[in-house]
Amino acid sequence: MSEDKAVAMNNGNPVMEKIRGFIKSFGWPRLIIALFLISLFIAAPIVGVNFGSSLSNTLMRFGMNSVLVLAMVPMIHSGCGLNFGLPLGIIAGLLGATLSIESGFTGVPSFLMAMLYATPFAVLLGYGYGVLLNKVKGGEMMIATYVGFSSVSFMCLMWLLLPYKSPTMVWGFEGKGLRTTISVDGFYKGVLSDFLKIDIGHLSIPTGMILFFAILAFVMWAFLHTKTGTAMTAVGSNPTFAKAGGINVDKIRILSVVMSTWLGAIGILVYEQAFGFIQLYMSPFNMALPAVSAILIGGASVNKASIPNVIIGTFLFQGIVTMTPSVMNSIIHTDMSEVIRIIVSNGMILYALTRKTEATR
Amino acid sequence: MTKIKSTESFGKKLLKLVKNNPVPLMFVIICVICIPLSGYSAGYLIGEIITRIARNSFLIISLLIPIMAGMGLNFGMTLGAMAGEIGLILVSDWKVVGIPGVVLAMIISIPISVLLGWFCGKILNLAKGREMVTSYIISYFISGVYQLIVLYAMGPIIPIKHSSLVLPRGYGIRNTVNLLSMRQCLDNLLAIRIGSVRIPVVPFLIIAVLCFIVVWFKKTKLGQDMRAVGQDMEVARAAGIKVEETRIMSIIISTVLAGFGMVIYLQNMGTLNTYNSHTQIGMFCIAALLVGGASVDKASIGNVFLGVILFHLMFIVAPKAGMNLIGQAQLGEYFRVFVSYAVITVALVMYESKKRRANSLTGLKLAEDQEVAK
Numbered sequence: 001m002s003e004d005k006a007v008a009m010n011n012g013n014p015v016m017e018k019i020r021g022f023i024k025s026f027g028w029p030r031l032i033i034a035l036f037l038i039s040l041f042i043a044a045p046i047v048g049v050n051f052g053s054s055l056s057n058t059l060m061r062f063g064m065n066s067v068l069v070l071a072m073v074p075m076i077h078s079g080c081g082l083n084f085g086l087p088l089g090i091i092a093g094l095l096g097a098t099l100s101i102e103s104g105f106t107g108v109p110s111f112l113m114a115m116l117y118a119t120p121f122a123v124l125l126g127y128g129y130g131v132l133l134n135k136v137k138g139g140e141m142m143i144a145t146y147v148g149f150s151s152v153s154f155m156c157l158m159w160l161l162l163p164y165k166s167p168t169m170v171w172g173f174e175g176k177g178l179r180t181t182i183s184v185d186g187f188y189k190g191v192l193s194d195f196l197k198i199d200i201g202h203l204s205i206p207t208g209m210i211l212f213f214a215i216l217a218f219v220m221w222a223f224l225h226t227k228t229g230t231a232m233t234a235v236g237s238n239p240t241f242a243k244a245g246g247i248n249v250d251k252i253r254i255l256s257v258v259m260s261t262w263l264g265a266i267g268i269l270v271y272e273q274a275f276g277f278i279q280l281y282m283s284p285f286n287m288a289l290p291a292v293s294a295i296l297i298g299g300a301s302v303n304k305a306s307i308p309n310v311i312i313g314t315f316l317f318q319g320i321v322t323m324t325p326s327v328m329n330s331i332i333h334t335d336m337s338e339v340i341r342i343i344v345s346n347g348m349i350l351y352a353l354t355r356k357t358e359a360t361r
Numbered sequence: 362m363t364k365i366k367s368t369e370s371f372g373k374k375l376l377k378l379v380k381n382n383p384v385p386l387m388f389v390i391i392c393v394i395c396i397p398l399s400g401y402s403a404g405y406l407i408g409e410i411i412t413r414i415a416r417n418s419f420l421i422i423s424l425l426i427p428i429m430a431g432m433g434l435n436f437g438m439t440l441g442a443m444a445g446e447i448g449l450i451l452v453s454d455w456k457v458v459g460i461p462g463v464v465l466a467m468i469i470s471i472p473i474s475v476l477l478g479w480f481c482g483k484i485l486n487l488a489k490g491r492e493m494v495t496s497y498i499i500s501y502f503i504s505g506v507y508q509l510i511v512l513y514a515m516g517p518i519i520p521i522k523h524s525s526l527v528l529p530r531g532y533g534i535r536n537t538v539n540l541l542s543m544r545q546c547l548d549n550l551l552a553i554r555i556g557s558v559r560i561p562v563v564p565f566l567i568i569a570v571l572c573f574i575v576v577w578f579k580k581t582k583l584g585q586d587m588r589a590v591g592q593d594m595e596v597a598r599a600a601g602i603k604v605e606e607t608r609i610m611s612i613i614i615s616t617v618l619a620g621f622g623m624v625i626y627l628q629n630m631g632t633l634n635t636y637n638s639h640t641q642i643g644m645f646c647i648a649a650l651l652v653g654g655a656s657v658d659k660a661s662i663g664n665v666f667l668g669v670i671l672f673h674l675m676f677i678v679a680p681k682a683g684m685n686l687i688g689q690a691q692l693g694e695y696f697r698v699f700v701s702y703a704v705i706t707v708a709l710v711m712y713e714s715k716k717r718r719a720n721s722l723t724g725l726k727l728a729e730d731q732e733v734a735k
Contacts, residue, residue, distance in 0.1 A: 084494075136713035141494040143713060146706040153699035160692055177689075289501070336513065342505030346498055353495045354487035 029351045033297055033344065037316055040323040047330035052202030054323055061318035063193060063209035064274045065294065068267035068287070069314045070217060071260050072295045076305040077224065078256035079236035080133055082296075082349075085144035086288035087152045088129055089264020092122035094155075097269060097278050098178065101187055102166045111188035111273060118265040125151075126261030130254030148288055156281050182278040193274040209274060216263070221307050232256055236303055293317060293345035296352045320344060384704060385654045388671040391700070392678065399681035406677065408558040413673040414666065415548065415564035416629045420622030421646045421665045422571055423615050428660045429579070430611035431591030434647050437481040437496035437612065441619025442639040443507045444473035449543075449624060449633055450511070450534055454521050458542035460550065463628050466543075470620035477503060478616030482609030489594070493657075493709075500643060511635060534635050544631035564625060571618070572662050587611050591658070648672060648701040657712040675700065 045051050068086065075083045096118025105113045129147060136143045159178040164170055169182050183189075195208025223229045234242040235252045243249050268287075272278050295305055298313020325337035379386060396406070420438070427435040448466035457465050481499050488495040515521050516532025528535055548561035578584045586607050589597040598604050623642065627633050650660060653668020676697050683693025 132710065135717070136710055137717060138490070139493075139709070139713040139716075141491065142497070143706065143709050145494065145497065146702060146709060150699060150702035150706045153695060153702050156695040157692060157699060160689065160695070336509075339505055339508045339512065342508065343502065346502035346505060349498045350484065350495065350502055353491060353498065354484055 027299075027351070029348055030297060030299060033316055033320065033348070037319045037323065040320070040327050043327050043331070044323065047327060049326045049330055050202050052200075054326060056202065056204045057322045058315070058319045059204075059210070060193065060206055060274065061322055062314050063206045063213060064271045065267075065291065065318055066210075066213045066310065066314045067216060067263060067270045068291045069294045069298075069310050070213070070220060070307075071263035071267050072291060072300070073220060073224075073305050073307070073310060074232065074256040074259040074263070076295075076300060076303060077229075077236050078232045078253045079239060079303055080253060080256060080260075081141045081144070081302055082292045082352075083144060083260050083264075084141055084288045084292065085129060085148040085151075086260075086264045086291055087148035087284040088125050089122060089261040090268045090284040090287055091151055091155050092125055092261060093118045093265035093268035093272075094278065094280060094284070095121045096265060097184070097272060098164065098169060098182070098280075101169060101182070101184075102164055104166075106187055108188070108191050111191045111269065114188065114269050115266060118269065119262065122262040122265040123258055126258035127254060129261060130257030133257060134250045134253055145288075149285065152282065152285050159280050178280055180279070180281050180283075182280070184272055184276060184278060188269075188273050189276050191273050192270060206274070209270065212270065216266070217307050217310065228252070228255070289349070290317065290321075290341075290345055293348045296348045300352075301355065302352055317345070382654050384652055384708065385667060385671060388652050388675060392671060392674045395675065395678040395682040398685055399678040400685060401678060401681065404557050406674065409677050410670055410673060411558060411560060412548075412629070414669050415561045415568070416626050417646065417649065417669050417673070418568045418665055419564075419571060419625050420619060420642065421650050421669065422568070422575060422662070423618035423622050424646060424650055425575055425660050425662070425665070426578070426587070426611050426618075427615050428655070428658065429584070429591055430587040430608055431594070431658065432485060432608060432611060433493040433496075433657045434650075435496055435612065435615050436493060436643050436647070437478075437485075437499050437503075438615060438619040438646065439500040439639050439643040440477040440481055440503050441470070441474045441616040441621075442623040442642050443503065444470040444477060444616070445620040445623030445627070446633060446635070446639060447473055447507075447511070448620070449540060449627055450515070450526070450538055450635070451519075453538055453540060453542065454523055454526055456523070456542070459546045462543045463547060463624060466624045467621050470624065471617055474617040474620040475613055478613035479609060481616065482612035485612065486605050486608055504640065507639075508636065536635055538633040538635055540627060540631055540633055543628050545629055547625065547628055564629075567625070575662065583607070583610065644701060644705070645672075648704050651704050651708040656708060672701075 041051070041054075044054055068090075071086060071089060072083050075081065093114075096114040096116070099117040100110050100114035103113065132147065133140050133143065162178075163176075164178055169178050171177050171179055192209040192212050193206040196211070198205040198207055224233065231242065231247045232252050232255070234245065235247060235249050239249050242252075268284070294313040294317035295309055296313065297316050298309035298311070300306070300309040300313065321337070321341055324340050325335050328336055328340075420442075423438055423441065424435055427433070445466065448469035451469055452462045452466040455465075481496065481503075484499060485492045485495055510519070512533040515534050516527055521527055521534070526534055526538060545561075547563050547567075548559075550563045553560045553562055579588070586597070586602045587610075589600065589602055590604050590607050594604050597607075623639070626642070627638065630638075649668040649672040650664060651668070652672040653664035653666070655661070655664035655668070679697040679700075680690045680693035683696060684690040
């Protein structure tokens with residue numbers, strides 16, 4: 001509505017108006033990021049970076065991270081805000097992964113068993129997390145952040161104490177306590193990323209992994225169009241109205257949190273099978289921020305997100321992460337990618353948090 | 362009110378004490394269990410605690426003013442810490458030693474802190490009602506900018522003369538900056554020794570002065586305005602208080618104090634971890650304040666000192682206790698990190714659920730009044 005007003009008030013050049021309207025709806029930070037990525041792709045061949053291999057790198061990272069970004073969607077839809085508590089889902093995934101290896105599965109079954117083992121943990125943890133978030137409506141994001149942090153640090157204790165036995169996972173010297181990184185080679189390394197892989201010269205497309213994401217994304221899309229899914233959107237856009245319409249708000253919110261947590265668990269398994277390692281202890285700690293900023297870059301806001309947001313956002317974000325080091329290195333012989341990543345991702349989150357229209361929920 | 366209290370039985374009073382101060386009491390219990398397990402002597406513990414009070418209190422006190430202005434726990438205090446670090450880097454390059462160096466570092470930090478505080482306050486005004494999560498993200502964002510400056514701009518743009526500070530590649534500051542020339546110069550000035558315990562008089566004096574300033578500040582016009590804004594923004598605005606400016610002011614003051622606090626902290630430590638020192642400082646200070654019994658909307662100087670003592674007592678004894686109990690120091694290490702996060706989580710949950718309950722109570726009351734009016 002405010003946009004219409006702004007356009008109506010503006011009596012200048014119609015083309016300029018249109019551009020201005022477009023920038024306003026798209027958001028200038030997204031525009032800058034998109035232009036930045038495009039210029040990186042243009043600069044890549046000029047400075048001698050192989051276009052094909054950088055594109056396949058981007059696709060690989062897209063496949064690795066997209067499910068984690070998809071995990072943001074249900075909670076944003078139900079009005080729980082950005083899921084800074086993603087580490088909780090990741091922990092469920094890590095439990096599934098380690099249990100699957102512990103019980104001696106190898107190859108493709110180990111991945112399926114990891115998913116199976118992770119599910120009850122994700123449901124249980126997600127349920128508790130959802131109940132907690134219902135108690136703190138309005139302050140979800142801060143609590144979510146700290147739920148993530150405290151669960152990660154709690155699990156640090158658990159990884160040391162839980163009676164895992166598998167020699168591939170525990171410290172060789174002491175025979176107890178899990179290692180910080182565990183190789184999934186021989187277990188489920190590449191079950192998705194090497195499945196139906198297409199190689200054309202330097203370009204390789206991890207079809208299986210992208211297909212897996214596509215299936216999950218389609219299911220999510222279909223879910224959001226079912227009755228429960230529409231109820232979820234209603235709860236997110238106006239809880240009072242939804243309550244008056246006979247929807248059990250608290251229950252729907254818990255469902256969305258459980259879904260987010262489960263997707264987080266599956267997301268980390270997809271990440272691991274491509275990365276080749278399970279990372280324990282403090283590593284899930286900062287995994288929420290990249291996922292959050294990716295979906296925001298894709299055009300989502302604190303209370304609105306769609307599947308295209310996930311796809312565009314993950315591609316843009318991972319594109320920047322992969323392209324900056326190689327291109328920057330060739331231009332100025334300095335790797336500034338880490339710093340750029342920090343500034344871009346947190347700047348994006350800041351922008352989303354400070355938008356006026358989103359503050360009045 | 363007081364009469365009713367005095368007639369209450371001792372048991373009820375105790376229950377009330379437990380109910381009102383669950384977090385500090387939990388910490389007392391943890392410490393009581395861990396101290397014998399750690400096997401440290403009382404003298405050692407007292408000495409350590411005194412050092413840590415002198416080292417950390419100033420930083421924690423910087424959190425009090427935004428709480429007064431109703432802006433919650435200022436995770437953006439990290440910004441001040443970064444300003445202090447920049448001050449120290451420059452001073453150690455200019456080879457200003459001892460107390461003049463410390464003072465100069467503080468002076469350099471002021472303009473940077475004011476600028477960062479102003480930026481932080483401006484952004485927080487855009488995100489009313491979610492100040493904490495926003496200030497938390499700001500601290501990450503500015504940390505990126507800080508890295509950009511210290512890692513890339515120091516050398517080519519900001520001149521750094523001494524190669525001992527600069528990375529071998531020719532620009533950017535090394536991971537650790539040695540502050541040997543300033544190490545504990547404030548602490549050792551006029552220090553008194555009682556047995557094996559050294560009492561750093563000067564930092565304590567500075568902290569005492571700051572406490573008086575905070576108490577005095579609450580009574581000034583600006584302080585009163587802040588409290589009014591913290592109570593209810595709309596009412597304050599109706600009363601003619603410039604709400605936005607007052608909020609920005611509170612963040613600026615907090616950031617400047619945090620900058621000073623960081624200089625005091627680092628002169629005690631003696632080394633500056635250029636890229637890590639500030640990252641944890643916000644979390645530990647906030648956890649300590651909450652352990653002292655503060656909440657998101659209410660904190661006093663008493664909370665600061667109780668918090669420092671309890672939190673750091675746990676911090677000292679936990680690794681050793683873990684070592685003696687299970688044979689792994691790492692366990693205690695993780696335990697204390699877990700406890701710091703858990704404390705913040707519990708405090709935030711309690712605050713939010715209390716706020717919600719209060720809101721629904723006022724709603725019910727309003728409905729009741731309307732019923733009566735009908």
